Amino acid sequence: MSFSKVLSVLVFCCLSPLLTAHEFDAGTLHIDHPWSRALPAVAKTGAVYLVIANHGEHADTLQGADTPVAGKVEMHEHVHQDGLMKMQQVADLPIAAGESLAFQPGGYHLMLFNLTKPLTAGEHFPLTLHFANAGDVEVVVNIQADAQPQQPQAEHSGHGDH
Ligand SMILES: [Cu+2]
Numbered sequence: 056m057s058f059s060k061v062l063s064v065l066v067f068c069c070l071s072p073l074l075t076a077h078e079f080d081a082g083t084l085h086i087d088h089p090w091s092r093a094l095p096a097v098a099k100t101g102a103v104y105l106v107i108a109n110h111g112e113h114a115d116t117l118q119g120a121d122t123p124v125a126g127k128v129e130m131h132e133h134v135h136q137d138g139l140m141k142m143q144q145v146a147d148l149p150i151a152a153g154e155s156l157a158f159q160p161g162g163y164h165l166m167l168f169n170l171t172k173p174l175t176a177g178e179h180f181p182l183t184l185h186f187a188n189a190g191d192v193e194v195v196v197n198i199q200a201d202a203q204p205q206q207p208q209a210e211h212s213g214h215g216d217h
Contacts, residue, residue, distance in 0.1 A: 077089075077195065077197065079192065079194045079195075081186075081189050081192040082111065082189050083109065083110045083111030083112075084107060084108070084109055084110070084111070084115060084150075084186065084189050084192065085107070085108040085110055086105055086106070086107050086108075086184070086192065086194050087105060087106040087107075087108065088105060088106065088197070089103060089104070089105035089182060089194045089195065089196040089197065090103070090104055090105070090196060090197045090198070090199050091103045091104070091167070091174055091180075091196050091197070091198050091199070092160075092174070092198075092199065092200075092201065093174050093175060093176035093198050093199060093200050094173070094174045095173075096173040096175075098170060098173070098174065099168070099169060099170055100166060100167060100168055100169075100170065101125070101166075101167040101170055101174050102131075102160075102164040102165065102166055102167065103120075103122075103128075103158065103164065103165040103167065103182060103196050104158045104159050104160065104164060104165075105158050105165075105194070105196075106155055106156070106157045106158070106159075107150055107155060107156045107158075107184075108154075108155035109150040109151065109152055109153065109154055109155065109156075110153070111152055112152050113152055113188065114149055114150060114151045114152055115149075115150050115186050115187060115188045115189055116147050116148065116149045116150065116186065116187040116188070117130070117147070117148040117149075117150065117156065117184060117185070117186055118146075118147055118185045118186065118187055119184075119185045120165050120182055120183060120184045120185060121182075121183055121185075122167065122180060122181060122182040122183065122196070123171065123180070123181065124167065124170060124171050124172050124174075124180045125167035125168055125169060125170055125171065126168055126169030126170075126171065127167075127168040127169060128165055128166065128167055128168070128182075129144045129165075129166045129168065130144065130145045130146075130148060130163065130164075130165060130166070131143065131144055131145065131163065131164050131165075131166045132145050132162065132163050133161055133162060133163075140161075142164075142166070145163075147187075148163070165182070174198050175198060176198055176199060176200045177198065178198045179195050179196055179197050179198060180195070180196050180198070181193055181194070181195055181196070182194050182195075182196050
């Protein structure tokens with residue numbers, strides 16, 4: 056790739072709002088770059104990743120989420136069990152004052168069940184997060200072919216879709 060082509064790609068990235076990291080504020084909560092991995096059209100489940108930082112002086116609790124692109128959203132964590140990585144549902148995720156909660160491949164994720172449309176790279180969809188104190192917060196999820204280069208990759212990549 057020539058230098059001028061690299062340059063034009065970089066300029067394109069920086070000018071296109073949907074390809075750059077994006078963030079949302081809700082009171083003292085800051086939500087950074089919600090994204091979902093693009094999947095084949097036959098996929099029935101997917102996962103959303105994001106980071107929630109609590110800049111307030113009081114804890115809040117994430118109680119769940121929903122989105123029009125999925126019949127159901129569950130909060131999941133990955134656990135080691137009998138030498139295997141499994142995922143299990145969690146009901147509530149507290150975020151202490153000054154702390155942040157990361158949803159990322161290999162860790163916590165928002166699992167999408169019964170997808171109503173394919174997750175196609177470059178598209179995006181709305182997602183509503185339900186907090187105990189901050190209430191409902193709507194964010195936009197970018198669908199990407201893979202994680203942002205600056206995001207650390209999960210140690211356990213053998214988990215199929217997410
Ligand atoms: Cu899951």
